[in-house]
Every structure is written in structure tokens, then in C-alpha cells.
Amino acid sequence: MEVPATASERDAVDGLLGPPESGWDGAQRTARDGRVSFGGFHMAAAQRDLLLPALHAVQSEVGWISRGALDYVCKRLGVPPAEAFGVASFYALLSTEERPPRVAHVCDDVCCRPHGATEIVAALEAAFGPAGTVVDGATWHPSPCLGQCDRAPAVFMQLAGEADAVLTRTNGEAVVAMLRGESVVVDGQPATVVGDLLLGRMGTIDPTSVESHVANKGYEALRRALEMGSAAVVAEVKASNIRGRGGAAFPAGIKWEAVANAPEETRYIICNADESEPGTFKDRVLMEGDPFLLIESMTIAGYAVGAQRGYLYIRGEYPAATALLQSAIEQARTGGYLGPDILGSGFDFDIEVRRGGGAYICGEETALMNSIEGLRGEPRNKPPFPTQHGLFGKPTVINNVETLMNVPTIVVEGGEAFARIGTERSAGTKLFCVSGAVATPGVYEVEMGTTLGELIDRAGGAVGDLQAILLGGAAGAFVGTDMLDLPLTFEDSSARDVSLGSGVVMLFNESADFPDLLRRVAAFFRDESCGQCVPCRVGTVRQEELLARHLTSGRPLDRALLGEIEEVMKDASICGLGHTAAIAIRSAIDIGLLETV
């Protein structure tokens, strides 16, 4: 039973895919369609990866994905409607229920919560009613961390037919006004950014202009790489000892080498810019401040490993960075820095930006690949690893934004010089996202080995009486002030049973309501589990219930059972989300944060 799409729904899809060719893929049926067939399995397989972009197109234009719109997308792409519905309903930013054109996603996560989010939520409840209530074409929903913790509290505005917007350092009054369609001043103030190596150019270059990039040593590294040859670039990256900055700290050179030596010729490079780990905002700051350097870095990576195509997967709540990167890619193409025969070297390479749909799990590398391929963002079982069997089944290098953006320095200065920065096992500098109860929240670049206390001092010190620090994100751990002497390296953190994760350092003082924060963390993992495997799908629910049972009903906390749940999630889950879903909560209980009730 097919439902027709409205004109605006069709326009939104055709705007992305071009007009349909025949009655078979969605145009008006003609007599000719009865005699000629079109499409079939190969057409469908070749276009499946356009499913998420097509769903985004409808969502952005119309505000939700109706039955008719879904059917039209399916017809255009040859995707079965049940599968397309499975994909659409996987993402929080896509709605398969009717939704009004203006939606405020109000961050009520761990950093915004004590810094104004509670007041915003109260103001919205007063003006509109509980979350999800529709009033005059607008509604609001709570949201997990929006990657703006340095400018908390934050709200992401999804606006049908208009560009999405982010409100930072905002308040209830502004959000209510914006939902009512009034224009409000969006806080455009940049975050505090302090650093020399990776962040050295921040603020001096114009992120909208390729000329500015070129005038500030831009494309020197790419030229250098093309002279050196791909094998030499891989060798320098190996020699640099750089380890991944996305959380897992895997040596980048080893991945690059594996893909460079892969037997298959079709290879991909992916930049993981999904940045959804609560407390993390460094990649956004890098992309907003220096987008050309990221494009150059990906091009070098593509050249080094012999990839023909790069994908930049960026979280859906980063409209400013997305627009800057899209413009940077276009300017790079015009300048001959992307596309066929880059800088006359004979190397062909291009980059496509893909927008996430509001799913933390899509930052997991194999979930991200499935998401690009137009499947549900469910992590794959490993092995096989992406270097053998990655995007579209081909050898793939996937790296974090920050990891990649170190590459130009490594190429220009040499891997050994890079390896001398930091410690022996943790080379280079590292960006930290310092937020919460601290004098000057922002991104701080420090040499690896700097202590946690020194880093906090650099950010002006704690505000109030420092009680605890969330280190590494929601997938990390709460630590006490006894950790201030921790040297920030991979080896020291693992020796003390913590993780640097994605560089989150979130401070909490005496005003923090820890039981409330822990329930928020538990809710986060439950909401963001992909639901594929039993330990995580049910374990995150049971964990949240046990906490709630204690905190709202005054039952004693069943620590033993919490421990058993942690054990199975850590041991038997498919991916890192399940493996880490209990750590922050357990660590907080361990250091007594629940006893402040």
C-alpha cells in the first residue's frame, strides 16, 4: 500500500538525487514504463549509501519523515520500506512521528545540568508544557551533550526549511523566544583555545578562506608528502608513534601501514568527526577554527594509504562546522587541492561530508561505516577489522579529527621530531576539553605528561571546592582530587586504571548533585545503546533501574548486583559502548559521591 509524497517532500529528495528517471523510480508512470524495466538490485546496491542523506533532506525541509516521504525515498533508491524505516527510526534527529517545524534539543547532560540547563528546562516546561508538547509549531526535547560544554548551557535548534542553529551560553527566555519564531542573538563567542602546535594558527587564520590557509603555510605539508612518496609518509607517521585521539589510543601508523599494504586497490579513509562523547568539544573547535587543515590532513592520509575517496562523518548537531567544511572542500577543489590530479601529482582524491543523525553509537568506527552505507548504526563484530574489511567491505583507515590534524606537522617536521614531544609511549601534544566548575572552560593543548593539576591551573583553576573530575567522558571515570598529580599520558592513566578517552576533564564542585548526575549518565547509556546485543540493551536498563530504586525509593543500593551487571556488559557486549557503560557510575560510587545524598 503506497502513500504519495507531498510536493515539498519530493522536492527535498529530488534536490539531493536529481529528478527521477521513470515511473519505476518515482516519476509519473507513462506507457513506456510498462515496456521497459529499470533499477533492480544493482541500482539499489549502488545507491543505498544515499539513504541517510535523503532522509536528512526530508527531515530538514519538512520537519519529519512521513509515510509518503519514506515511500518516495525508497522508490528513488530501491530500498525496502521496512529497512528504511529501521534506519530512520534509529536516529534521534530524524522523526517518523509528525513533529512541528521548530524543535529545541535542550542539553541536560552532565555539564549543562549544573550550569543553567535545569533553569532552561523549567522555563520550557512553564511556557510549553512537558517535553514533546507541541505549541504553535514548536516543541522541545532534552538532549545528550551537544559538544558545547565550554559554552554551557547549550541548545540545538532543528528548524524545518531553515538552517539549524546552536544556542550557547543561553537561557530559558532566549530559547522560548526562538521557539516562538522570534529572532534571538545567538552567542557567537568562540571558546577559549590555548595551545601552540595544533592550535597555534587558531584565531589568526580565516576558516572561510583557502587563501588564508595558503598564506599560513597551508598545503606545504601536502606538497611535501607528494614529493616524499606515499611509503615515506606512512613511515613518518609510524615513526611519530602517534596514537589515536578518538579514545582507543591505537597507534595510527599501524593502521595506515595495514591499509597501504592491503591487497585490494579500492581503499577508503574516514575522518571520525562524530564527537558525541559527553564533555568532548575539541574536534568541533578544530573544525570550526581550522577546517582547511583537516581537509589537507585527510588528503595526505588518502595519498599515503592509496585511497581514492575520503568520508568526513560529522555529528548532526554541528551545523557551523559542517558548513565551513563543505565550503573548504569546494574551495580546495577549485584550487586543485582536491579532485583529479592533485597539484599535478597524478593523485586523484576527493572528500564527501556525511552528516550523522543524532546517535552517539555512530562514533564507534564500524557503526559509523554502517551508517555511511545506509544501514542501521549497529557496530559490527570484530574481527575482521576495518583495515581489512571496512567501509563497503574495503580496507579503510578511520581516524579521529585530532589524530589526523597532527599529520601535517609530522610530515613537515618528521616523525622522529614529533616522537620527541611528550613521553616515550605518549608522543605529541594532546587537546583537553576542560569544562564545568573551572575558571576558563575551553580547549587546552598540553604536552603529554603534563599533570592533571597543571592542566586545571592553566584553565584558571577550579571554581569553588573541587569535589570530583569526570576524566575521559561518560565512557571514562569520576576521579577525586588525589588524581591531580596524574601525568596525562596513556601509560600513566592506564596504570592508575583510568583513561584519557577523548580528552574530557569536567570539574564538579560542592554544588554538584552527584546522584542526579549519575542517573543522567545511566540514562545516557540506555538511550544511546544501539540495542543490538543483550548485555548492553538490557544491562543499561537494569543499571539505571537499580540506581533509581536506591535514589528515588530509598532502597539500599545493591552494589553487588551493579557489579554483576558491569561484569557482563564489560565481558560479553559487542562494542565499547557496552564495555564502558558502567565505569563512570561505579567509579563515582567507589569514591563516595553517592553518599552525599
Next chain:
Amino acid sequence: MSVTATAIQITIDGRPVEVAAGSTILEACRSIGEDQPTLCYLENLTPVNVCRVCVVEVEGSRTLVPSCSRLVEDGMAVATDSVRVRHSRKMVLEFLASSTDLTTADPVVAEWMDHYEADPDRYGPAAPPSDDRDSRATGHHHVSDGLAAETVYQPAKIDNTLYMRDYSKCILCYKCVEACGADAQNTFAIAIAGRGFDARVSTEFDEPLTNSACVYCGNCIGVCPTGALMFRSEYELRRADLWHEEDQTVTTTICSYCGVGCNLELHVQDNRIVKVTSPLDHSVTDGHLCIKGRFGYEYVQELGDLATTPIDIVLAEARTK
């Protein structure tokens, strides 16, 4: 099993075992008669390795690994009954039993629950059914007081006369989706929708099957391990307390409709066909049938107005409502 000439040496619980390269750990275990519990694995489907009840410990691996899909490697030391393995299996079974109705699941599940001492009651009383599982907002949930254990209990979906779906019993093993998709039927009428605990098997927009691409091959029913998908005949007889599996006979025959030669197993109770299956290991069907073989048996037992016995009345009604 992809068999190559090379043999591989591994140990399972200390016993040396030789298996062909390309075997899974599960196949290696079975080769020495050490079966492992499995829920989402089936010989004729691509492994999805999501249930995690089959996990084993492999020396040197940080986490446990799914035996149903992990391939053996030379020198691998596998433990199938270590403390960690027993704990994870117990918890997986508890998680499923505390959130899902397992009353019609394969009886072996209850045996595993005993064996691993699973106690689903320790999560609190089961939360009541909800009627919004098909329309919850992705990435959001209502915060509970934690006093009851959340479940997938929900009203059964009865939208046609051939089979019904009771997703209160669904453990999300993905088997029906695979059978409806590229592993057998290539119809893609159902898929996994939603996320997290709200993930579910669904047609597009939860349309009734009669509005979906479903062709009623019943292959999803054939692979479902929990009875979430059930012949209407079985469902109605169970509701009327007239389902007596112990009294049923199973007769193997060949489908009379076309020339393919599918093996049918007719499950007969009180001289009435009450459901039709096909053996998983049958070379023609791999367990899969089409609507004619699966449901087209009515001509042997026209009931209609002639239905007088309790079972006939129930069966006749199931065919009309």
C-alpha cells in the same frame, strides 16, 4: 562450514581438538560433542552474534567472544565453562527472562537457566505491558522509579488469519529479519526499528502485515526460537487450552503444489493439521517454504460449517477472523 584442507589445532577446556580451518568455535565444540547454548544462531542463517549466550573465553582475549561466529585460529585455547563464561551466560539469560515472556520458548532455555542458576526475579517485579512500544521517541525514555523491571510486554499483533506476532516474547535475535531478507525469502517485509531497549521488529511505520510486503511464507515463524511468531492455529488453540503438543504426530511428506519437491512436516492433532514446518537440514528447503506449502493445507480439512468439535471450531474461527 567453509572447509579447507588445512587442519587447525586448538584446545577446548584443555582437550586438544583438530578442526578444519574456517570452522567456528561452536563447530569445533560440536565436533567433540560439547554443544554450547545459542539463541540467535541457526545453521541456515548468517551469524549476527547479538544474543551473547554462546560466549566463551579465549586465552589472551580481553573480552569473551561469541563462539557461534568467531573462527578458530591455530593454538587457540578455549574455555567454555570458566567463571566468566558462566557469569555472562547467567546474566544474559536473566536479562532476557526478566524482560521477555519466555513461556513458549524452546524448552532448552529453561534448562540453561537452571544450569547457570539464572534468577530473573532479582530485578524486581516485571513492569506491566505498554502500548507505546511502536511509537517511542528514539533516544528518549521515561525515567522510572526503578521499582519494577522494564519489560517488552505489549499487546499481541493479530492482523491476518495465517499467523500472529506477540512481541512480548521477542528476544530480538534477528532471525526472522534474516529469514525474511537476504538469507532466505528476499522479501524484506520486516526489519529492526528503533534503538536501545526500544529496538523492535517492525514493518514500516508498524503497518499491519496486510499492508506490508509480507507474502506469508512463514519462514520467520520457522526460525523464531521463542514462539513470538506463531501460526494462528497454534495461538488460538493455546488460548482455548486445546494445544497438546504431546498428543501431536509429525508426518513428513512432499508438498503437492509444484515441482520443487519441498519436504513438509505436518503437525497433526486430533486428525487436524495444526501447523506445517520443514526440516532445517532438508537439501531443497533449508527449512524454508512458500505460502502454499506453509499455509495451503486447508483443502485437506475443509471445516467451515461442519466444525463441531472444540478444536475444529477454534481452527475454523482462526481462519476467518
